[in-house]
Amino acid sequence: MNLIRAELERLAARRFVQLMVVLLVFAFAVTTATTLAGSHQPTAAELNQAQQQAVAERRELELRHAQCLAREQGAVPAEDFGYFPADCSSWDPAQRDRLPVASDYLVGVFTFTRQAEPLLYFLVAFLVLFGFLVGASYIGADLNSGGVVNLLLWRPRRMTVLATKLGTLLAVVAALSVLASLAYLVTFWAIAQIVGYPGPTDSAFWGALGAIWGRGLILVLLTTAVGFAIATMGRHTAAALGAVAAYLVVWELGGRIVLEIVEVARPDQLMLASYLGAWLVGEVSLWDDSACRTVVNGYCDGSYSITWPPALVVLLLLTAGLTAAAFALFRRRDLI
């Protein structure tokens, strides 16, 4: 317990952590200020007009779908209606992700239901960066400055010391992420109520937002652990930054080019970025160039998707592997 308390105080006292928190608050303040400045509460007339436009757009969609079905059944000649897809279900309003709503037609109005998702992605991206950098710098600076050696002279249990550091770090990053995201969403909800438009919120909206939030928090913790693990192995904060930069340049960029040259099927499946995206948004659709190379005539669908469950497995395996390697190395390493 004493060690946890000491590590909590050490983490809170680190200037880099304080700087990152200030940056978080600053980004939050800037986003809030610009949103406040660029939004107004819609008048009844604006709202009415937007609702009418949304209704009209929905009717138009239904009409086009009905015309497509009529052409498909041969009721009317195709040329009377212009272009139609081969499969009318792609025009079916009931199968669309979302139908036009009034907020789509409100100009200069911050609409919570429309903008909460991108705002949350922005926050998650910042917290991922925060977690990775703080995780790497927390142990990297401690190893580099001799702090770990000093601590081990007091608590000569390497595994306990490293596990306490990682546990404390994850707990602090998790608490900060929860607090920051709640404050963030509550603030923008209040802005929408006061100088904007909340939009139609239902359980599906909150459920989808909650899922992004939950997945985002897990991603923040995973990247924090990865930053910590790489810096532990490399004994320096820069090791984590260098490893990520090297991975991006060598594999995500160079490797992708090579895989495309040698015509490997589904190269995106071999890229970590695909799994990061799939985990965060729930599912990513990708295109496999190699799938249709042999098809000369006729329809070929080279698309495929990665969903969040396999993405989670990949991210967990990667994090667990790096963390286990860091602990194993730290256990045997000569601290000189």
Next chain:
Amino acid sequence: MPSGVIEIEGLRKTFHSVRQGRRVAVDGFDLLVEAGQVHGFLGPNGSGKTTTLRALLGLVRADQGRMSVLGAQAPDRLASVAGRVGAIVESPQFFGNFTAYRTLRLLALAGGVPVSRVDEVLDEVGLGDRGHERVKGYSLGMKQRLAVASALLKRPELLILDEPANGLDPAGIREMRDLMRGLAANGVTVLLSSHILAEIQLICDHVTIISRGRRVAHGRVDEVLAGFDRNECLVRADDLARAEELLLAAGFTVTGHGNHLVVGGVPDPVVVSQILGEQGVWVRELTPLRPDLESVFLELTGTMPDPGVPRQLDFPHQGEPTVIDLDVRGADA
């Protein structure tokens, strides 16, 4: 081997690196420090002192050997006695952006020591007024004081200090000496590694000398020095040539050094005075030459500077060191 506060037997540590290959840092080293001793640990640069201390404290993994600290096997059972051992190893390293107070407070929290002890120990090492300044603004000497403070924080029974006087000014060295003496007087066992041999001779009652990874001498400081006493004395006289002739005739070894003679095998200098006086040669100076730790150290470790020849660091592969076994534990009893 009797039980000691620190026991090391047959310690061996080899470092491997891609560029430098294999380097034996410590090669079958033994050390025994008994309760209440102020034990000097000497060796040239690269002789294995710091590696030995790091191995003892669990910071590097020994290849072979048995070590114990306060009766607990090291490094496996070190945690059970860590609260009773204060240690600094080599140059002090601290997080530059933390103040000395915060640095010690965090260690106190981690070690379960009352935080109120931090101010006391800062005062003890003379940092009471500057404890709330950032460590990155400290001089080497101040960092050294902070390192000693961190070792004293636990009120240790055993203090292991690697070069504690590094970077200290003359007043600081004297303060450190007084601090060590005070601790020893209060029953704290001290293992002190230093290059300042005069300090070791002043502070320590026992000494172990390591060279090329092996113990080359150990025992009480006075006994180690006595082992190198050749009963020599320096003689200046009004007729140096006649004096040399007379002393050689009396069976002494005599070496001329320009304006003086060094006479060996003299059990009592009075004899020299008597022989010369009886033959009408008047003695102007008669000084017994006693070995000091520096000369013993340089001789044992083979590191006596040779003018004009750059000295290579003392690595084990460079030959076998002279081993002088002066274990005088029996004489202490």
